[in-house]
Amino acid sequence: MEQAKRQTISTLDAGSRTLADRVCHQLKDDIITGRLSQGSKIVEEDLAREHGVSRGPLREAIRRLEAMHLVQRIPHAGARVVTLSEKMMSDVYSVREALEGMSARLAAEFIKPKEVDELWLLLEQHEKNIDETEGTVYFQREGDVDFHIRIAQASQNQLLVKSLSSELYQLIRMCRYRTAKAPSRPTKALGEHRQIVDAISRRDGELAEILMRRHISGAWQIARELLLKDHHD
Template identity: 45%
Template sequence: MKIQAKSLVDTVAERLEEAIIGGELAPGERVFEQVLAADYGISRGPLREAIRRLEGRRLLERTANKGVRVVDLSPERLEELLQVRESLEGMAARLAAGQIGDDEVGELRKLLETHQETSLEKGYYQQSGDFDFHFRIVQASGNGFLISLLTEDLYDLLRLYRYKSSTMVGRAEQALAEHHAIVDALAAHDPDAAEAAMRTHISNARTHARMALERAEAEAASTAEG
């Protein structure tokens, strides 16, 4: 399907992001400008700009003599990233518990109701921006440096890893229950409980993400042998 221009570079960047997050473009896969330009029905100029944007967001990587590739979801990178995420988002939940308002808590509960209705059948995949449960809690922390780290520098990689973990059987229901526990702690304005609930949630997500990567590697090896 060819893309109709609105803001063409924005549209192409969104399409590439969806392809990466959803697995249409596989981890480590090389991105060929000529092929994508033909697929999207656009010239290579807007495509190159979109690629540069996703390089800046760490979803694409450019290396000498190898061109542009989708970020590689190695177990080592996963472990490093989720260690950082557990600490930073635990801190965000702790800070948010001390100052979040009743209206914000109510909005989080409504958000989880929406997730219950729309997200569980296909895996508990978070959309970007204000729809994202984690994004809202980070914003509620009120700490500018923490917000910048989690919503700019690490945000897209975190979404990518969260999507991979959410596709494991049984994880969607478990993740939703963990989100409810986090909101309950925030509503009680209990910093210790909020941080503990968030850390538990992310630790479980790390386990499921690791399992998803191991499964993908096993399937790839089986396909290669066949």
């Protein structure tokens, strides 16, 4: 009887985790793409009803979003979607420039020929994706199809990979989404990615780092201009 009870609890827990995974994934995308507005209050009752789940899985999803820095708990105000202030975005891009510059330099030293070929193929796919939007959008899906994550993986430095792919990753993606549709940015960003891969393939770590830092710095300038424009509007 006790064993059967434990199995039932285990099944319920597994189901709860599955629901939490689904809700977390959807809310994460809604926050990154702006469907859930920055600074908006997380109303558990409304979200539970919208996603067809109980409060338990929803609260677990919200806890995960907090760990991703996409949701903040404010004393006496509850949970809210993070607001990308100029200071926060500046901090994110400063960290990105340092870490991703380092990952490009290390990738030039440690990358395998097969990984170089895979990067070129990845950028070919990215070009097709941009063409499908008539050059208006360059926003990469997360994980192994993300150019910046592939560069970090090629560095063979697991601390770099962890920093860029877990702790800061979704906040970075939220910042990047803001520049993905900026006029002329998709084609320019793709060209810069190709220059970085070319430097890495030639084992020129110094140039790869310079190009990556310049790429991130340019993205920050665009993001900052868009942020200032939003404030004026």
